[in-house]
Amino acid sequence: MHNPLLIKLSHLCGLGPSDCSAMRFGEPHLVVPHHEILSDGQIVSHAGLLLSGMACRYKMVGDGRRAITAFFLPGDFLNQQMPERQRLDFGVAALTSCEIVDVPLAIWRDTGHSRLSDALTLLAGMDMAIARAWLANLSQRPADKRLAHLLCELRHRMAMVEMADGHSFRLPLIQQDLADALGLSTVHVNRVLQHIKEMGLIRIRDRTFLIGDLERLEQFAEFDPSYLHLGSASTGTSASSFRASPPSSIHL
Amino acid sequence: MHNPLLIKLSHLCGLGPSDCSAMRFGEPHLVVPHHEILSDGQIVSHAGLLLSGMACRYKMVGDGRRAITAFFLPGDFLNQQMPERQRLDFGVAALTSCEIVDVPLAIWRDTGHSRLSDALTLLAGMDMAIARAWLANLSQRPADKRLAHLLCELRHRMAMVEMADGHSFRLPLIQQDLADALGLSTVHVNRVLQHIKEMGLIRIRDRTFLIGDLERLEQFAEFDPSYLHLGSASTGTSASSFRASPPSSIHL
DNA sequence: CGATTACTTGACACCGGTCAAAGCCGGTGG
DNA sequence: CCACCGGCTTTGACCGGTGTCAAGTAATCG
Numbered sequence: 001m002h003n004p005l006l007i008k009l010s011h012l013c014g015l016g017p018s019d020c021s022a023m024r025f026g027e028p029h030l031v032v033p034h035h036e037i038l039s040d041g042q043i044v045s046h047a048g049l050l051l052s053g054m055a056c057r058y059k060m061v062g063d064g065r066r067a068i069t070a071f072f073l074p075g076d077f078l079n080q081q082m083p084e085r086q087r088l089d090f091g092v093a094a095l096t097s098c099e100i101v102d103v104p105l106a107i108w109r110d111t112g113h114s115r116l117s118d119a120l121t122l123l124a125g126m127d128m129a130i131a132r133a134w135l136a137n138l139s140q141r142p143a144d145k146r147l148a149h150l151l152c153e154l155r156h157r158m159a160m161v162e163m164a165d166g167h168s169f170r171l172p173l174i175q176q177d178l179a180d181a182l183g184l185s186t187v188h189v190n191r192v193l194q195h196i197k198e199m200g201l202i203r204i205r206d207r208t209f210l211i212g213d214l215e216r217l218e219q220f221a222e223f224d225p226s227y228l229h230l231g232s233a234s235t236g237t238s239a240s241s242f243r244a245s246p247p248s249s250i251h252l
Numbered sequence: 253m254h255n256p257l258l259i260k261l262s263h264l265c266g267l268g269p270s271d272c273s274a275m276r277f278g279e280p281h282l283v284v285p286h287h288e289i290l291s292d293g294q295i296v297s298h299a300g301l302l303l304s305g306m307a308c309r310y311k312m313v314g315d316g317r318r319a320i321t322a323f324f325l326p327g328d329f330l331n332q333q334m335p336e337r338q339r340l341d342f343g344v345a346a347l348t349s350c351e352i353v354d355v356p357l358a359i360w361r362d363t364g365h366s367r368l369s370d371a372l373t374l375l376a377g378m379d380m381a382i383a384r385a386w387l388a389n390l391s392q393r394p395a396d397k398r399l400a401h402l403l404c405e406l407r408h409r410m411a412m413v414e415m416a417d418g419h420s421f422r423l424p425l426i427q428q429d430l431a432d433a434l435g436l437s438t439v440h441v442n443r444v445l446q447h448i449k450e451m452g453l454i455r456i457r458d459r460t461f462l463i464g465d466l467e468r469l470e471q472f473a474e475f476d477p478s479y480l481h482l483g484s485a486s487t488g489t490s491a492s493s494f495r496a497s498p499p500s501s502i503h504l
Numbered sequence: 505c506g507a508t509t510a511c512t513t514g515a516c517a518c519c520g521g522t523c524a525a526a527g528c529c530g531g532t533g534g
Numbered sequence: 535c536c537a538c539c540g541g542c543t544t545t546g547a548c549c550g551g552t553g554t555c556a557a558g559t560a561a562t563c564g
Contacts, residue, residue: 041478061388061389061392061393061474062393062397062474065392067392068391069384069388087482089478089482090384125338127380129341131380131384131387132309132321132341132342133341135387136311138387138391139320139432140318142551143552174510175511180391182391183392184552185554186511187555188551190511190512190513191512191513222313226339227341230338395519395520426542427542437521437522438542439520439521439522439543439544439545440521443520443544
């Protein structure tokens with residue numbers, strides 16, 4: 001099995017097969033692009049786990065403006081449903097075709113497997129840390145660094161599920177999605193994208209971002225990945241191994 | 253005892269004295285304004301509870317810009333420390349003189365009092381809901397509605413600890429604090445503040461905000477308080493009682 | 505291939521930032 | 535009691551980053 005959640009947890013806190021024995025999954029189901037997965041105001045009693053594809057958490061505000069408050073990658077929970085039967089204050093929509101499976105989180109927690117329970121707590125903490133980083137990003141950084149920072153974060157999270165390395169990763173988003181997440185207009189996202197291309201920080205070929213010099217990109221974005229490794233010990237694994245790759249010279 | 257946490261929990265989920273019997277508090281201590289309460293990168297193993305005063309969660313970014321990612325009111329936990337011994341990805345600073353007490357959250361959780369444990373979970377959920385609302389606010393609203401929305405939220409949260417009603421509440425913040433939370437410059441906060449004064453939405457007299465017509469203010473801000481009452485049943489209490497106050501006519 | 509969706513580009517307006525100076529306190533000390 | 539002082543607020547002038555509108559080009563998909 002190549003379950004992205006398991007990959008992530010093994011990287012993140014060294015969870016092994018024995019710790020995962022308590023995990024029970026239901027039947028995965030497919031959602032088509034642009035379809036709503038969870039609706040604002042809905043009451044849910046289960047947790048959705050994204051297996052493949054990309055989704056987002058969002059809120060509609062004012063006239064029809066959409067604020068994207070989170071991106072979901074494979075291995076992410078769509079709703080770390082805290083109390084059981086919570087009423088959602090946000091919607092979740094598929095940005096690409098998505099594979100989703102419902103998970104009985106409460107049961108996972110109560111199996112006595114404290115390591116698994118701790119891992120879930122860790123994921124929830126990561127969710128909050130990401131939200132905090134986004135807040136700082138939105139409120140204090142100019143558009144170019146803002147976009148760069150988001151790209152760094154996504155690359156890093158993709159790396160955790162082995163969908164990225166220091167050189168490239170595929171982002172199946174459209175510029176409108178980036179705009180709604182960054183609080184910018186589509187037009188400006190486009191321009192800023194070109195701008196950081198001209199700076200030689202990235203290159204794009206059909207949705208795949210090519211990174212020449214990761215260190216330079218992260219420095220420009222003021223990106224510090226420590227918020228993505230909350231607390232745990234064996235944190236260096238994925239990051240350092242990818243970081244260890246030669247400063248690169250993808251031919252830009 | 254007039255512990256703001258108890259007030260909040262009784263409003264929020266009808267917790268009674270019996271549920272609170274398991275709560276053990278240590279010795280409160282005082283922190284002077286501008287002093288750092290928790291430092292970025294610090295490893296903490298306890299939870300700080302704010303008893304009085306006002307504090308903020310923040311991140312420093314780029315050159316010396318400060319991004320405030322949360323305001324703490326009496327009755328709020330400064331760090332809903334998820335895993336024990338987590339490394340903080342943010343700092344916490346006192347904005348006014350603050351009274352703080354450390355609480356052993358892990359012990360509270362394990363006393364078998366599931367209602368108390370649920371309440372703590374609810375508070376954590378509220379923290380996240382607020383962060384999401386801020387994200388939407390920052391990314392999609394113009395300065396005037398942005399500021400108004402924040403004011404509505406703070407008034408509402410103050411009301412939960414009985415420090416506000418539909419007519420007025422005291423906010424001991426300086427404009428710089430608002431600016432750092434809203435992603436605006438101090439100068440612009442000042443102007444926007446005047447602007448919504450001229451609109452007749454608020455009045456200010458020495459740090460106290462007077463609200464003429466709460467409904468109008470909340471409508472202007474597109475403020476929907478439902479995200480602050482996550483999931484629980486007895487949610488209407490504080491809100492509706494305050495809302496019930498006559499449409500007002502504080503003499504503007 | 506045609507039609508729809510996504511991406512680019514340019515012109516222009518405006519929101520909000522920056523800089524700098526001037527009032528307005530509240531506190532402190534003479 | 536007054537003079538001073540430092541932090542906060544208020545103003546004005548000016549500029550730059552982003553938004554908006556609109557048109558055109560390139561992809562993508564039946």
